[in-house]
Amino acid sequence: MKVAKLIPWIACGLALAGALVALVPPGKPRGFDLNGFASLPVLEGGRVKPIDSVARNSLLMIRGQQGFRHAGYHVGADQWLLDLMFRPRVADSQPVFVINDPDVLGLLGKQQTSDRYFPFTALAPHLDEIQRQAQAAHPIDAKQRTRFQSAIVNLFDRVYLYYRLRNTIQLDGTPGLAAEVAGRSAAGAAERQNILAQLAYFRPLPPGAGKSPEAWRSVGESLQSGDAGADSAALQGWARLAAAYAARDTAAFNGAVAGLRGMTSSTRPDVQRQADHEILFNRAQPFYAGMVIYILALLALFASWLGKPALLQRASFGLLVAGAIVHTAGLFSRMALQDRPPVTNLYSSAIFVGWIAVILGIVLEWMYRRGFGTAVAAASGFASLIVAHHLMGDGDTMEMMRAVLDSNFWLATHVVTITIGYSGTFLAGAIAIGYTFRRHLATRLEPSTTKTLVSMTYGVVCFALLFSFVGTVLGGIWADQSWGRFWGWDPKENGALLIVLWNAIILHARWGGFVREKGIMAMAIFGNVITSLSWFGVNMLGVGLHSYGFMDKAFWALSAFIASQLVLIGACLLQPGFWRLRRAAPERRASKAA
Amino acid sequence: MKTRISRWIWDALTSLKLTIVCLSALMVLVVACTLAQVNRGTLGAVNLYIRSFFVWWEVPGSGWSIAIFPGGALVGLVLAANLIAAQAKRIEMSWKKVGIWIVHVGLILLFAGEFVTSAFQVETRLAIEEGQTLNYVESPRELELAVADTTDPKKDEVYGIPESLLARGGPVNVAGTPLSFHVKGFLRNAELSKLEPGDAPPLANRGVGAAVSARELPPVTSDDEINRTVAYVEPVAGGRSYGTWMVSNALGAPQSFVHEGRTYVLAMRPRRQYLPYSLTLKKFRHDVYPGTDIPKNFSSLVHLNHPGRGEERDVLIYMNQPLRYAGKAFYQASFGKGDTLSVLQVVENPGWLLPYISCVLVTAGLLVHFAVSLHRSVKRRQAATLEA
Numbered sequence: 001m002k003v004a005k006l007i008p009w010i011a012c013g014l015a016l017a018g019a020l021v022a023l024v025p026p027g028k029p030r031g032f033d034l035n036g037f038a039s040l041p042v043l044e045g046g047r048v049k050p051i052d053s054v055a056r057n058s059l060l061m062i063r064g065q066q067g068f069r070h071a072g073y074h075v076g077a078d079q080w081l082l083d084l085m086f087r088p089r090v091a092d093s094q095p096v097f098v099i100n101d102p103d104v105l106g107l108l109g110k111q112q113t114s115d116r117y118f119p120f121t122a123l124a125p126h127l128d129e130i131q132r133q134a135q136a137a138h139p140i141d142a143k144q145r146t147r148f149q150s151a152i153v154n155l156f157d158r159v160y161l162y163y164r165l166r167n168t169i170q171l172d173g174t175p176g177l178a179a180e181v182a183g184r185s186a187a188g189a190a191e192r193q194n195i196l197a198q199l200a201y202f203r204p205l206p207p208g209a210g211k212s213p214e215a216w217r218s219v220g221e222s223l224q225s226g227d228a229g230a231d232s233a234a235l236q237g238w239a240r241l242a243a244a245y246a247a248r249d250t251a252a253f254n255g256a257v258a259g260l261r262g263m264t265s266s267t268r269p270d271v272q273r274q275a276d277h278e279i280l281f282n283r284a285q286p287f288y289a290g291m292v293i294y295i296l297a298l299l300a301l302f303a304s305w306l307g308k309p310a311l312l313q314r315a316s317f318g319l320l321v322a323g324a325i326v327h328t329a330g331l332f333s334r335m336a337l338q339d340r341p342p343v344t345n346l347y348s349s350a351i352f353v354g355w356i357a358v359i360l361g362i363v364l365e366w367m368y369r370r371g372f373g374t375a376v377a378a379a380s381g382f383a384s385l386i387v388a389h390h391l392m393g394d395g396d397t398m399e400m401m402r403a404v405l406d407s408n409f410w411l412a413t414h415v416v417t418i419t420i421g422y423s424g425t426f427l428a429g430a431i432a433i434g435y436t437f438r439r440h441l442a443t444r445l446e447p448s449t450t451k452t453l454v455s456m457t458y459g460v461v462c463f464a465l466l467f468s469f470v471g472t473v474l475g476g477i478w479a480d481q482s483w484g485r486f487w488g489w490d491p492k493e494n495g496a497l498l499i500v501l502w503n504a505i506i507l508h509a510r511w512g513g514f515v516r517e518k519g520i521m522a523m524a525i526f527g528n529v530i531t532s533l534s535w536f537g538v539n540m541l542g543v544g545l546h547s548y549g550f551m552d553k554a555f556w557a558l559s560a561f562i563a564s565q566l567v568l569i570g571a572c573l574l575q576p577g578f579w580r581l582r583r584a585a586p587e588r589r590a591s592k593a594a
Numbered sequence: 595m596k597t598r599i600s601r602w603i604w605d606a607l608t609s610l611k612l613t614i615v616c617l618s619a620l621m622v623l624v625v626a627c628t629l630a631q632v633n634r635g636t637l638g639a640v641n642l643y644i645r646s647f648f649v650w651w652e653v654p655g656s657g658w659s660i661a662i663f664p665g666g667a668l669v670g671l672v673l674a675a676n677l678i679a680a681q682a683k684r685i686e687m688s689w690k691k692v693g694i695w696i697v698h699v700g701l702i703l704l705f706a707g708e709f710v711t712s713a714f715q716v717e718t719r720l721a722i723e724e725g726q727t728l729n730y731v732e733s734p735r736e737l738e739l740a741v742a743d744t745t746d747p748k749k750d751e752v753y754g755i756p757e758s759l760l761a762r763g764g765p766v767n768v769a770g771t772p773l774s775f776h777v778k779g780f781l782r783n784a785e786l787s788k789l790e791p792g793d794a795p796p797l798a799n800r801g802v803g804a805a806v807s808a809r810e811l812p813p814v815t816s817d818d819e820i821n822r823t824v825a826y827v828e829p830v831a832g833g834r835s836y837g838t839w840m841v842s843n844a845l846g847a848p849q850s851f852v853h854e855g856r857t858y859v860l861a862m863r864p865r866r867q868y869l870p871y872s873l874t875l876k877k878f879r880h881d882v883y884p885g886t887d888i889p890k891n892f893s894s895l896v897h898l899n900h901p902g903r904g905e906e907r908d909v910l911i912y913m914n915q916p917l918r919y920a921g922k923a924f925y926q927a928s929f930g931k932g933d934t935l936s937v938l939q940v941v942e943n944p945g946w947l948l949p950y951i952s953c954v955l956v957t958a959g960l961l962v963h964f965a966v967s968l969h970r971s972v973k974r975r976q977a978a979t980l981e982a
Contacts, residue, residue: 046883046890203885214884400883406890407914455971462967466960473704473953482914484717484925484941486949487708489640494628498621505617512610541632 007311008318015296015322019289023280029079031250036257037241038078041264041275043216044202046400050275052282054202055081057396058165062158063096063117070094084165086245088172092120097158101151107133123159130156164201169219169238171196176246177219177239181232184223196220204238205231206264206271213268233263278337286330287351287385293323294358294382301375313371320365320374323381324358331355338398341412343419345399347391349535352416354384356423357430360460368452376430384426390554407478414474418496421468422531425499428460429528429565432521436572445576454517457524458510464527465503472496491541495534502530522572529565532558607676608683616673623649623666635819645712674705693963700955703948710945718867720924720938722875722894723931729872731922731940732864737823737843739775740866741768742859744850756865760825772831773858778838779826784808786822786844796840797826801849801860803840823862829853871900871920876908878936880929892926894936911938 025035038052055077056066067076075083075094084091095117099105102112108126110118123130134156137149145153170177171192180196183189197220205222207215208231219238222231237260244252265272297319304312331351335342342352361377391397405411435453439445475493480486487493506523509515515523536558606612623643630639643649644666650659664672677698718731736757743751753768755775760766761782766775779797786806789796793807808824822844829836829851836851841862850859874897881890893912898905898919909917917924923946927939 043885046886046888216884400886400888400890402889410914459968462960462964466957466964469960470953470957473949473956476949477953478914480946480949481916482925483927484916484923484939484943486711486943486946489627489631489636489644491628491631494624497624501617501621501624505614505621508610508613508617512614514611514614538628541628 004311004314008314008321011300011315011318012322012325015293015319016325019284019286019293019322019326022284022289025283026076028250028254031254032079032082032245033254033257034076034078034082035279036254036261037082039272039275039279040204040257040260041206041268041271042202042204043214045396047398048216048271048274049396049398050279050282051081051202051204052078052279053396056282058161058201059096060392062098062162064098068094068096068117081165082245084162085169086242088166091166092124095119096162097123097155099151099155101148103148104151104155107152120159120162127159130159161201164199167196167199168201169204170242177235177242180219180223181235181239190224193220193223197224205234206268209267213271234260237263274337277333281330281333281337284330286326286333287388290323290327290330291382291385291389293319293326294378294385297323297374297378298382301371301378304371309371313374316371316378317365317374320358320362320378320381323378324355324362327351327355327358327381327385334398340401341408341416343415344401344405344411345397346536346539347388347397349415349419349422350384350388350391352419353423353426353535354381354388356420357381357384357427360424360427360463364456364460368456370449370452372431372434372449372453372456376427376434379434380427380430390557410474410478410481414471414478416471417467417474418471421464421466421471421496421499422535424460424464424467425503425527425531428457428464428524429526429531431457431460432524432572433528433568435521436525436568439576440571440574450517454520457520458507461503461506461524461527465500465507468496468499468503472500491538492534495538498530499527499534502527518573522569525565525569525572529562532561532565604679604683608679609676610680612676613673613680616669616676619664619669620666620673622663623669627666670705670708674702677702690966693959693961693966696959696962697956698959700952700959703952703955707945707948707952710948711943714945715941715943718940718942719927720873720940721930722873722936722938724875724878724934724936727872727874727899730866730868732866734864735820736865737821737862738865739825739827739841740859740861740863741771741773742861743771743856744859745856754866757823760827765830771858772853774830776828776830777825778828779824781808781810781824783811783813783821784824784842784844785811786824786842798838798840800837800851801839802845802847803838803842803849806840806845808840808842825862827860829858829860869920870902871898871905873898873924875936878929878933880933892929892936894926894938896924 028034038050038055040051041048042051042054043049044054059077059080060066067074067080069075080091080094080096083094095115097118097120098116099108099110099118100116105112107129108118108123110122130152133152137145137153140149142150166172170180174180174192180189180192184193197218200218200220203216203218203221205217205219207213207217217225217231219235222235237256241253241256241260244250244256261272264275297316300312300316300319304310304316331342334348334351338344342355343349357380358377361373361380363373365371365373365377367373401411431453435450435457438449438453472493475496476486479488479493502523506515506520506527509523510520536554540555540558626649627639627643630642634642646665647668648661648665649663651662652659681695681698717734719734720728720731722728738754738756739760741753741755743753751770753771755766755768760777761780763777763780766777767773768775786808789805789807796804796807798804798806803826811822814821820843822842824840824842824844826838826840828838831853834853836853839849839851839860841849841860843862843864845862848859848861850857852858875894876897877895879891879893879895881892882888883890891912893910896909896911896917898907898909898917900906900920911917911924911926913926916926921942923941925939925941926936928937929935930937
């Protein structure tokens with residue numbers, strides 16, 4: 001009995017410990033202080049971040065992953081970036097370009113095989129052709145492009161990003177940064193400096209004392225400018241780092257890293273602290289860890305339905321709580337790093353939708369204690385983090401906010417409430433899906449549990465209506481404040497209105513007694529369709545004031561999701577065990593005869 | 595018999611089924627309006643589906659139109675009537691229902707707000723360059739024929755004839771001048787081209803219009819296009835005709851004629867509304883995040899001068915921070931000309947406060963209602979546990 005009480009705690013503790021392991025900094029692989037290098041702050045995409053974030057996001061864009069195995073070793077993003085910048089020939093032979101499109105592969109003279117990753121050396125002979133094809137496709141509107149055109153433009157963009165990274169600190173094929181600094185007024189230097197300034201992907205040189213905190217400079221800009229003295233220490237540091245890495249001199253490399261870190265720590269301690277925090281966040285990958293824990297919770301719960309219900313159900317709840325803690329820690333870390341409310345783009349909205357669903361699920365579990373809240377919460381948490389994971393490919397998920405969105409007050413009120421509304425509608429749909437499965441699969445249907453499920457769904461729909469209505473109207477008020485139009489019938493506004501209308505229809509249909517148990521559940525599942533269309537579908541139209549979240553890749557995923565929901569609605573409305581009818585019919589006849 | 599019909603109508607009007615039908619119809623309209631925006635532009639789609647009593651379908655090839663679906667305005671009216679009637683029928687003033695009452699009052703206000711907005715809201719714009727001082731706002735869509743008396747080199751007297759008067763045709767007298775304009779032709783949207791041999795003889799016989807032919811086009815539907823409107827007018831003064839002139843916002847060159855020593859310049863331009871105050875753009879700023887093209891901030895530093903009120907001050911208009919002055923609100927909307935031109939959206943809406951009140955009411959109502967329901971359900975469950 002006592003052990004049984006401890007089970008949730010043990011499960012929760014183990015899962016948390018597993019998640020914490022990722023926080024331990026890696027040692028020094030082959031003697032290089034990669035961790036120190038990773039934490040060097042640079043400016044990219046309008047904000048200061050550790051170089052680790054640049055490396056991870058770039059590799060994510062180019063390869064779709066934040067690390068890979070090559071020649072028997074694991075190559076992390078930081079090591080890859082170092083190779084790319086200072087040992088480009090090594091990086092060029094690593095298979096980092098993922099190419100899936102058969103036509104693009106054909107252009108490179110390759111057949112489609114299971115190996116989809118290619119090194120730069122495989123692309124190099126075809127660069128002119130890639131550029132020619134991409135330039136031909138570029139003027140066409142993104143929505144009108146064929147699959148090949150989109151793929152070739154995408155490949156070109158990735159090659160260009162690779163090329164820029166390689167030529168950010170020093171130009172490929174020149175003696176290196178040290179020589180560039182020493183001979184800054186030599187013949188031909190001006191041209192090289194200009195190219196460096198043009199190509200630089202990030203800005204590694206922090207602003208001197210008394211300058212604006214945003215005045216970071218690229219190597220090229222610094223070499224071009226008259227006041228060379230301002231950056232000379234940082235330039236020398238990067239030059240030493242580059243030379244040491246190329247020469248595989250660990251001691252000199254580690255010394256250069258320590259020197260650069262010391263410089264920012266003394267002049268801009270807050271910047272270094274922020275970068276160190278972000279490194280921890282990058283390494284922990286809390287949303288990935290959360291995803292794994294949620295799936296474990298689900299598995300434990302499924303197992304509990306097969307046997308040992310009490311024990312495993314508790315373990316499952318413990319795991320769910322652990323997942324929620326990791327998820328929460330990640331969410332709040334992001335908020336602290338960005339100094340923003342939780343939802344700033346599509347990616348973070350997915351994380352937040354999942355978080356709210358999980359928290360609500362825990363509350364439901366705590367209220368009703370049937371294992372149902374756990375199931376729905378773990379499934380929604382997992383699903384939304386998967387969605388978020390697939391929205392990451394666009395690069396930095398903490399990008400800067402466009403001028404009109406740059407208002408923490410409205411982001412915190414309108415965006416958060418509307419996202420809670422999405423979350424509530426999805427949760428109601430998830431409960432209804434659980435109801436559908438139970439209806440067809442469970443051997444024994446207790447009426448009291450069914451009643452609980454219906455009242456849970458009703459409660460969640462009420463909750464969703466409240467938040468989606470308030471969120472929608474707050475959006476109207478924001479619009480009135482920022483461009484003088486309370487309601488403009490913009491696609492995203494319409495999407496939000498559809499959710500409100502649908503939830504209102506569910507509630508009125510129930511109050512009028514037009515639908516009962518099955519009907520409410522089927523309507524709640526349809527809420528998933530409406531919400532997914534409002535969340536992602538309207539962005540695909542590419543019109544209106546909210547089209548900054550434009551996306552085209554997800555079209556098929558969205559269609560498949562909607563189709564699956566329609567099938568589930570059908571299943572929800574069919575009689576339990578409908579597929580057994582054929583077999584059952586003769587039996588019934590037999591019993592009648594008897 | 596009569597009572598039976600009226601009872602039936604009353605039952606239908608107060609039924610929850612009607613509510614659901616209306617809400618569903620509204621969903622259909624909203625979906626249709628959203629999808630139609632891809633081809634028709636926002637304004638076109640809204641006018642077709644939302645701000646109409648019926649959605650019309652033109653039977654191809656017959657020139658007939660059939661109403662195939664109720665429009666947003668009709669559905670909104672029926673829904674509002676249903677709401678009010680249902681509340682009146684089930685006049686249950688109990689504390690249990692107070693939340694629902696508040697919600698529905700709020701919703702009625704919201705509908706009312708949308709009606710007021712579509713009826714009374716006036717949207718204009720102010721495109722102003724750095725250093726420029728303007729004392730008028732312009733309509734983004736409507737045009738006017740401006741007749742300027744430029745005789746006095748220090749000051750122009752300007753008279754505006756709205757597009758709607760020109761469209762109606764017939765003679766238009768310009769108050770304050772001896773002039774009267776006979777409208778000989780009006781094309782809401784047209785394509786202008788140089789007159790080629792073989793073209794029909796032009797209506798205009800004076801000014802540049804005598805060498806230009808106009809071909810009528812259907813009016814534009816997209817939000818970012820504007821009509822190129824053409825009108826043929828014949829100024830008459832003191833019983834004397836000054837010929838027929840073509841005026842259009844697509845024509846650049848000003849055209850003028852002289853009557854009794856006074857020079858009148860004709861121009862078709864966006865309709866202006868003059869203000870009793872003036873605005874001077876001192877500085878426009880467009881900041882981006884370092885190393886990116888992502889806009890960080892747009893702002894216009896404007897000097898406001900209202901001699902009538904003896905008011906003179908600087909105002910900074912930026913994103914989410916409009917200038918609200920004398921019933922109008924000025925919003926930072928756009929920019930151009932290498933960041934020296936600022937475009938402000940100007941909105942006058944007497945009903946702007948209604949949605950705010952409605953929002954507060956509905957939120958409070960929903961909260962009250964759900965709190966009451968939750969309280970009841972908790973009580974019920976407690977009773978159930980006590981029994982068990």
